[in-house]
Every structure is written in structure tokens, then in C-alpha cells.
Amino acid sequence: MSGWSGYSGLSVRSGVTGRADPRDGVLAPGEPLRPELADVARLGRHYLRRVLGTARIDDAQTPARMLATHLGPLVSELPVVGETWPNFDHVNVQLALDHWFAEPSRSHRLVGLIGFEKRMFSFGDLIGPQVPFAPALGSVAMVSVPSGPGGRTLPCVRCGIYFVTDDRGPLALLVREAQGHGPRTREGIRVEVMAADQVRADDVLHRLRELALVHNAYRGNIVSFGAEMFGPGDSVLSFQERPRLERDDLVLPEGTLERVEQQVLGVARHRAWLRASGQHLKRGVLLYGPPGTGKTHTIRYLLSRLEGSTVVLLSGSALGHIASACSVARALQPSVVVIEDVDLIAEQRGMHPGEHPLLFQLMNEMDGLGEDVDVAFLLTTNRVDLLEPALAARPGRVDEAVEIPIPDATARRALVELYRGSLALEADALDAAVSRTEGVTASFLKELLRRAALISALGSPTGEPPALRTAALSEALDQLLDDRSKVTRAILGGSRDAP
Numbered sequence: 001m002s003g004w005s006g007y008s009g010l011s012v013r014s015g016v017t018g019r020a021d022p023r024d025g026v027l028a029p030g031e032p033l034r035p036e037l038a039d040v041a042r043l044g045r046h047y048l049r050r051v052l053g054t055a056r057i058d059d060a061q062t063p064a065r066m067l068a069t070h071l072g073p074l075v076s077e078l079p080v081v082g083e084t085w086p087n088f089d090h091v092n093v094q095l096a097l098d099h100w101f102a103e104p105s106r107s108h109r110l111v112g113l114i115g116f117e118k119r120m121f122s123f124g125d126l127i128g129p130q131v132p133f134a135p136a137l138g139s140v141a142m143v144s145v146p147s148g149p150g151g152r153t154l155p156c157v158r159c160g161i162y163f164v165t166d167d168r169g170p171l172a173l174l175v176r177e178a179q180g181h182g183p184r185t186r187e188g189i190r191v192e193v194m195a196a197d198q199v200r201a202d203d204v205l206h207r208l209r210e211l212a213l214v215h216n217a218y219r220g221n222i223v224s225f226g227a228e229m230f231g232p233g234d235s236v237l238s239f240q241e242r243p244r245l246e247r248d249d250l251v252l253p254e255g256t257l258e259r260v261e262q263q264v265l266g267v268a269r270h271r272a273w274l275r276a277s278g279q280h281l282k283r284g285v286l287l288y289g290p291p292g293t294g295k296t297h298t299i300r301y302l303l304s305r306l307e308g309s310t311v312v313l314l315s316g317s318a319l320g321h322i323a324s325a326c327s328v329a330r331a332l333q334p335s336v337v338v339i340e341d342v343d344l345i346a347e348q349r350g351m352h353p354g355e356h357p358l359l360f361q362l363m364n365e366m367d368g369l370g371e372d373v374d375v376a377f378l379l380t381t382n383r384v385d386l387l388e389p390a391l392a393a394r395p396g397r398v399d400e401a402v403e404i405p406i407p408d409a410t411a412r413r414a415l416v417e418l419y420r421g422s423l424a425l426e427a428d429a430l431d432a433a434v435s436r437t438e439g440v441t442a443s444f445l446k447e448l449l450r451r452a453a454l455i456s457a458l459g460s461p462t463g464e465p466p467a468l469r470t471a472a473l474s475e476a477l478d479q480l481l482d483d484r485s486k487v488t489r490a491i492l493g494g495s496r497d498a499p
């Protein structure tokens, strides 16, 4: 089923009784995004149903009347239980609902509400005395929400009432997305249940929580917290593709990668046995070293090996979402929390006045997760001096601090070999490159090789030189070491006084 054809499944609920296929709107991994002829028919049916569903809502119908018809005349006396989810869980709320509706002997009808924007309301407001401009019945407003890597999305209800009937009787569910800007958006996605008794309503919310966990869109994927786009407290999670890196793509001093792998991959591999023998699974690894030496590269390699683990990435302006990141990681373990440039939060205070520096919050969150959770924290910094006091004062959070150093001659040789790609090197080019690049970083060497390849190509009559010339390599090196390239050199991590 293609991404957009999945929409037709949800449309069943926009006006007539129906049951959703839990897979609707969700493509299986690797499933091609190729529309089929049948999708066109499905889409047509979808729109027809929506139009008819909306048209058949009697003009005189109000949410209050429909609720009274469904739940009985004493609707205003029925208990209502509500729950608010973070905005980034909109997709998981929808997945939970879809799976819940798909359970045996349950039928439902979804009716949209219009005029819900910029307005906070609950079931109570819908059944109470009608106020001017109150939300009215109408078509179902949907929003396409990312539901997986590769641009997968799931149509999610923005605001609507589900009229549900199953073997425990009728009930109604109100789903409403966050409204307004600023602090109000903190209220998140609201789900309310109105049923004959409170136990029943509580049970429904409990079941939805279970289903959201089992079918969570973020589970096993790499997600990153984004900036606060819609005001303080709001957060967006976006899917990232899992990197594909081989061990040979990384050049590190002997034993370095093994130490990191042991903590991160080794514990993951033996988690069952370690847990059974009472050993803790939670672990923290700090990678430190100058810019451009391969800290992020190492993390990308680890993530490529951790297929199936949930990964939460935090960096830059998203560092304030530490608490949310840890709660996602705990809920969806085995998981990894990656915090790049952790020195940025060493002194930065939290969002609320009087809060500790975010680094302390991170340490508290790391501590608060409990020992037996399978969560690995991967932290990077090029200012380890800023972190040391905090880490020393709170031992046990980071189990392994690994230096990712400036490459030595052996490593530089390996890096030149790696980044020459398929280009052959002239006989003495390798020695020349290694001897003239003392003190530069891996990323500097990568750029050096790219430039040398370009210079070789520019100097070749065919534009495709048979080999990377030694002279081109020295010219590239001269360019990068030139006084005018100071900033470029600094960016690439070349030492100031390289020969």
C-alpha cells in the first residue's frame, strides 16, 4: 500500500461506522512508494465518504445531541477521564487509536469538530450550555504526521469525537491537538473518554497507553529533538536515516574503538545474561578530543551497528529536552541517547528560573533512570576541561571516557589510504602527505585528498588523471597551509604551525 493510499483506511472513520486496519497509513520498511491503480479508487472512495459523512450530519445536530443519542440522556452526569500527551506523541496516539479500534467486536464512528482552533475545550464544554462560537460538528480535520524514516507519514486526527461501541457498551472519545502558541502548547495532545463509569474510562486510557508503547513509531528508529518551533515547551521529533558505516571507515588508535564497542555494543549483545546476573545495563560513554577527529563519525558507526535500538539525538537548541529524551529512551529501550557537544550545557541553565545547569539535569536524569534499563548515553565534547569537574563530582554517570586524538603518522597514513578512494597514489605521494601533515585532523586529511584529486584532474589533459600526483598533493597542502587559508585550516582542524 502506498503512503497516500493509506489515507483511505482512516477515511472510513470520517462519518460512518467502520473499523480501521492497523497498518493503514504505515508502510512496511522497504515497501516501495509506488501508487497503484487501486489506490486511486480508494482515494476516490475516501473523499466520497468524507463528503457524504459530513453532509449527513443533520444541520440541527450538535455534539451534545449526538453524545446524548450515543450515551443516553444523562450524558452530562457521566464521568470524563482525560490524558494529555506530548505533542511529539500525536502519531503514537493515532497509532494507539487505530490499533484499539481494530480489536475484535469494536465499532466506531468519527465525527469532526470545526472551530476548534485557538480554543481549549473538553467534553464538559461540548455538553454544557451552548456558548457562541463553540466548536460545531463538521468534517474531520487531519494532519499528516511523520511516522517513520524515508518520509513515511500517518494521517492523524486534529480534532474529533469517536463514538465507540463494543461489548462493554458505548463510550465517546474526544481527541484534540494542542492549541495556541506559547505556554498553552505545552498542553499537548488531549484525549478524553466519556463512559458509563470511571473504571471503564480509565481502562480505555490505560489500554491506549499500552498500545502506544507497543506500536510506537519511534521504537527502533533514530529520532532527533528539534528546536522549539512553536514556542517554549513545544518539541518536535524527526526521523533520521540510520547511517551505514563499516569498521574500515573509521581510523582510530589501536584499542580505542574496541573500548567503545565493548561498552556500547558488547553490553547490548549480552543484555539478557548481564541483566539475569544482576549487572547494570545503563552506561555512559564520553568521547572527547579536538574538532574533526571523528567523535561524531564514531557515533555514526555505532548507530549503524545498533540496528533495532531506539536512538534519541540531542544537540544545539534541543539540549533543553533532556527530560523528554530520557523518558522516550526509557520507554523504548533498548535505546541510546546521543548528546553532542555536551560542554554547551555545562553552564547553560534550564528553561525555568532557578534551575540547575542542564548538565546537572542530565546527570540527574541519567541517575534517575535506574540501573537495569538498557539505555546507553553517548556524549561528545571537545572541551573536556569544562566537564571534568562536574563528572568527577558525580561519579557513576559516565563509565568510560575515551579520547579521540589527533591522528599520529600511522593513522594519517591509513586516512590518506581511506580518503584517496579509488585513486592510485604516485609512488612517493603517501610518504610526502604523511610527513607534511603532522598535527592535522582526520577531516583536514579528507579535504586535502579531495583537493589533491581535483588539482590532479585539472592538470590532466583528459580530466581523469591515472593517479593522484605527488605535486598535486603538495599544491593542495600549500593551499591549505597558506596564510590566506587560516580560517579554512582552523575549520578543518589543521594545526596552525604545520610544516
Ligand SMILES: Nc1ncnc2c1ncn2[C@@H]1O[C@H](COP(=O)(O)OP(=O)(O)OP(=O)(O)O)[C@@H](O)[C@H]1O
Residues within 6 Å of the ligand: 249, 250, 251, 252, 289, 290, 291, 292, 293, 294, 295, 296, 297, 298, 381, 382, 404, 442, 443, 446
Ligand atoms: N577517525 C576518523 N576516521 C575516518 N574519518 C574521519 C575520522 N575523523 C573524522 N573523519 C572524517 O571527518 C569528518 C568530520 O569528523 P567528525 O564530524 O566525526 O568530527 P568530530 O570529532 O565530531 O568534530 P567536532 O568536535 O567538531 O564535532 C567525518 O565525517 C569523517 O568523514
Ligand SMILES: [Mg+2]
Residues within 6 Å of the ligand: 295, 296, 297, 340, 380
Ligand atoms: Mg562532532
